[in-house]
Amino acid sequence: MSKLSFRGCAALCALTTLGAGAPLQGHAQSLPLDPAVHTGKLANGFTYYIRKNTAPRNRVTFYLVNKIGSMQETEAQRGLAHMMEHMSFNGTTHYPKNELVEYLQKSGVRFGADLNAYTAFDETVYQLPLPSDDSSIVRNGLQIMRDWAGEATLDPTEIDKERGVVLEEKRLRNGAQQRFQDQMMPLQVNHSRYADRLPIGLESVLKTFTPETIRSFYKDWYRPDLQALIVVGDIDVATMEAQVKQMFATLKNPAKEKKREYYTIALTGKNQFMALTDAEQQRTQVQVMIKQPELVIRNREDYRRFIVMQMMNGALQERFQQITTQGNPPFLQVQAGLGGFMGGLDAFTVNIAPKPGQLKEAFNMVWTEVQRMQRFGVTAAELERGKKNFLQEFEAAWKERDKTPSDSYVKEYVQYFLKGAASPGIDAEYALVKTLVPGITLDDVKALAKQAIRDTDRDIYMEAPEKDKASLPDAATVDGWIAAVARAPLQPWQEAATGQSLLETMPVAGHILQRSGPDSLGVYTCVLSNGIKVLVKPTDYKNDQVMISAFSAGGTSVYPDPLFMSASNAAQLVAANGLGNMDPVALSKLLTGKNAMMQPFIQERYQGFQGGASPADLETALQLLYLEVTAPRKDTNIFNGLISRAKASLAGRGNNPDAVFADTAAAIMGMHHYRRQPLTEARLEEVKLDEAYRVYKESFANAGLLTFVLVGNIDTARLYPLLEQYVASLPGHAGTSDWKDLGIHIPEGKVNATVYKGNDNKAVVNLVFSGTYAYNADNNMQLTALGSILQFRITERIRETEGGAYSPRAGVTYNKLPEGRYAFSVQITCAPANVEKLIAATKEEMDKLKTNGPSEDDVAKFVAETRRSQELQLRDNGFWMQYLVGRLQNGDPMNAVLHFDERLAMVTRASVQQTAAKYFTNENEVRLVHLPEAK
Structure with a gap:
């Protein structure tokens, strides 16, 4: 999947609740559409995109994209764009009532998981993945798309049955977050039409609308000049195109077409503030949103700006990770960066979760780093790491170009049709990236930061528990905090130390005692000199993926209850401390540009490791594994920070109805056993660093008890020497281990x-x-x-x-x-x-x-x-x-x-x-x- 398809997918996810932009205008140097895509437009305006792709084999994915959504509703139709989406599954000309879903399920298509749709402000999209090794199913799939495009029956009986389903979908949203959203939405969209056209609609309309009202919406807007069919999969393109032309050319536009308006959110230049409270809100959260014109990648310059944006966002994320990891800051978590919003806008957004009672301190610390980025941009080292990571991600995508899933292509073409977002194909895109990335400069990032982080069109939203209402600051107070940070002297960001190498000295290699395979499953087995057993299944399913798992029996079950809290958190705590002489920040920087990871786990009955790598970085993953066994790191400051944040995250949990119910259910289902009780501050006090570290060391003291499984693009000739160097060298010997049955199960009676x-x-x-x-x-x-x-x-x-x-x-x-x-x-x-x-x-x-x-x-x-x-x-x-x-x-x-x-x-x-x-x-x-x- 290319970077554009990744961005397109992310934008698609956002658009399920937000809005799409205006249609593509003329761009002299727009990036051309991938020539592998066969596209055309019929005389009635209907557009199609067809591409052959064999990942997965014998499958084809259809998407019907309609450039209409809730923004096209009249006041009497609020919610009917979404209702229409539902009704498309409840009866069409060729599949009355529920026959469509029944037929597809009997063809192997799962309702909800495979067969699905969504309605947004500006589009309604239907998805249908099908087996392609049965021509009758493919033909019927096309007929279903044709029925959705213009032949929904809208039977009054089915409409009345579906009202309850949609009202229940609306009910699912009830809660503190929805109440906050209802109040914030008008400000977020600057009181534009978007505020009054949430796709879920109005309960009053959904309960009372007549069949004629929804038929009117359907006839006005489900029309070929606003529709596209996207077909990607293991099919013959010429045959598919002929069928599409034959079937969809008969669609007709209304005699009197309504003009399809494209709405946007106008920037006002004003700043806005809102502080809200709710009795069911667990803890205070703050969002700062600076709205600005949207970047839609259509040409080379757009793409270059997108890369610069990734460099800035990546550096911000890295800085806040470092602050969080190395100290005990006044916040639980922070997210910051420039990205898509809606209505033709992007937004530089900062989300802050302060610790209880530390709102001002958290805001000031976070805003100081935002201002530091605005004044100085990124450091040379940050830019270099950003470039390496960006190129590594693209190289990985390019290596998988013949294994790119059809869904990834489809989602990219959805954005091409809706917004004109470029889709040049991974070969052209990778070549473009390799050309553009080296030329990105410190001044480029600094200029973008100054433009994106500005003092106008800034919204600030606070969500807090009802009990904190009196202590919340007002707009003037927060403006004062921002002004004070702006006046304060600042120095450029100071780089933390970077590790030089994972291993200072190479371990003494062991050897392979015996090999066998492949067996009937294509699995090779070997036993190492330290007792470790390794199973290897080479596959060709992904070009750039090797998955690794290792386990041995025991886990927390072998430790008594007084040690449970330390034991159950041991792997997470020790892993968060880094490895060897490197803290997690130094380790992360050392791994720049590498596609390798390894994480320890200690569960109830097993302990072990899970990770993976690209074939090129498999050695790095095994080096990480070696260090996790032989050189776990203990850091009191990091431990104290983790426990402090964990305690703070529990504050106000009793306000959250869903959390209270979940905790009660977990305790009951676990027979009220000590080990199944909900997490509390008191239980966190039971976690001791020395105990956790001891449990971790004991769990992996004898690596010979581990069994390894590796699956993916594996060259066994290259793998075996790596196993001898980094796995057979682990301390241990052959033996057996077991877990303890704690007798905890769902209660009887x-x-x-x-x-x-x-x-x-x-x-x-x-x-x-x-x-x-x-x-x-x-x-x-x-x-x-x-x-x-x-x-x-x-x-x-x-x-x-x-x-x-x-x-x-x-x-x-x-x-x-x-x-x-x-x-x-x-x-x-x-x-x-x-x-x-x-x-x-x-x-x-x-x-x-x-x-x-x-x-x-x-x-x-x-x-x-x-x-x-x-x-x-x-x-x-x-x-x-x-x-x-x-x-x-x-x-x-x-x-x-x-x-x-x-x-x-x-x-x-x-x-x-x-x-x-x-x-x-x-x-x-x-x-x-x-x-x-x-x-």
Whole structure:
């Protein structure tokens, strides 16, 4: 994926709540569109982009992009652009009612995960990934896109059913953050039209609009001159283009077209301030936003400015990381940088989370660094590191150019169509980057900082708990803080020390005792002289990726409760201190331009390491591993800072209704065991640096107990000498280790708890049905099928029939160790008045599965989705890493995946019904409900 596609994806994510800009105007030197993309415009104005791409194989992704959103709504239509998106899934000419979703699920497409859409201020986008090895599915996929473009039926009965779903989606947003957003939005958008056109709309409109009102919106705006079809995947481009022309050329624009207005947010030159409080806000947060004209990358100069922006943003991030790491600053975290906003604007934004009672100190410290950047720009060393990292990221993307996922291309072309954002292709873009980056100067960054960090068009927003209302500063006070910082003398940023090399002396190499493989899975195995076992699966799924995992049994389970807090935080704390004689800042600088990382972990039953690297930097990753075993660093100042921030982050947690419910649920589900209690300041006091350091050293004292798994683009001939140098040299010997069964599991019997917290008209229901389980591959497949089919039934009943929730969730988990157990869970967010009704509906659907079994359609959907998902997983490094580690830890046969299709074929209506009858016993039921406080 190219840097532009990364930026395009980031902009796309932002645009799901913000807005797109005006259409592309003429630019004499605009960067040309990637010639690999076949594009055209039909006589009716409909645009298409088609590209062949085989990552993943036998898949194609369709996107239908409409240059319309909530900004095109009339006052009587507020919320109907989003409602229209929903209705496109509830009936079209060729797929009435819910037949569209049913057909796609039986074709292996997952609703929500694969099949989806979003509505923003200025666009509505539908996505449809499909198998491409079945021409009938591809043809029907095109027909679905054609139906979405102009043939939604908008049946009144379906409209009324969907009202409840959209209202429940709106309910999900209820909370302190939404209340803050509702008040801040008019200021943020300078009282423009955007303030009155949030895509979710108005409840009053959603409840009462007539079918004719939404039909009017559809006829006016869903039209070919505002639409584009993007097709990327493993397809024949010429055949696809012919089908697109045949199918979409018949779309017609309205006889009387409404003008499509392009709205922007005007800069006023004024500064604005707002301080807000809420009883449910956990802690104070501050945002400073300096609005300015948007940068849309269309030509070479735009791109150069984008690179300069990355240099400034990267240096700011690095500085605040250093301040946070090396000291005990008055803030919990800071984010600062220049990026996209909305309505034709970018914004230099600073987000500050002060420690309780240290608002002024935090603001002044952060604003001092902002001013330092504004006055002096970046240092020569910062610029050099920024350039190296930028080039390394691009080189990595370029190396993966033949493995770039189709979704990345699609999202890039979405921005090309909507905003004219350049999409020249990775070859041209990498060449451009290599040309531009060396010429970026200190003066370039300084000039941008002076322009971006200015004293006009500056908004300041404060969000705080209600109890802090009287102590919050007003606009004049904050302006005084800013003025004082501006008057204060400042020196340029002082560079911290940088490490010279990871290893001062090379370790004494060990050797490989024995090798075997490849086995039936393509896995090689070797045993090292210090007892370490290594499994290696070379793949060609990614060109620039090697994943590494190592583990041994033990974890926190082998330590007594009084040491639990130190043990459970040991790996995180020690890793945060750096390595050897380098603190984390020096270590980070030393790794500039490297694509390598390694992190230790100490979990309940295992300890080990997880990381990865590009093939070129694999040696660096193994050097990091060697140091993490042999030279962990202990730093009291860093430890004290971490604990101080952790304590401060807990302040006000009792105000947050969701946090209170989550803590209660975790304690109940963990049998109120000491190790499952919520984190508190008192528990943090139990964390001792010396204890944590001792646990860490003990956990990895004998590296010979570790098992390593490496997956990715691996040359074994190059790997084996590296294993001998950095892994076989680790201190240790062959042996065995084990974990301790703590006896903690989901409680048995009937457990019923209700938490009354908060004032929003919103309820959350968690139902868990659990028990002991005979874990094996056949049972696992049947249980997985039952969990997926329960999700189908819950979605159909709770969402579609009852209109009672937007996204009810159901599923199953199971484990072999420490003992075989299963758990079915259902989560529903709904109106408080509907809690009992929806719980009853859930249990009724479970009873139906016990009594009648699933439908043939439900079984067909599960089989299709599972088979298609497995096809993709088998070409994913992450899947193989998880699979191999899981098999090793459980002691399961390694070749089980080779018999996947056989077990999938055993899933039938009868088998699922038998599984439901066996496990839907209601003997062990946990019912957790979150309701608002009584008024």
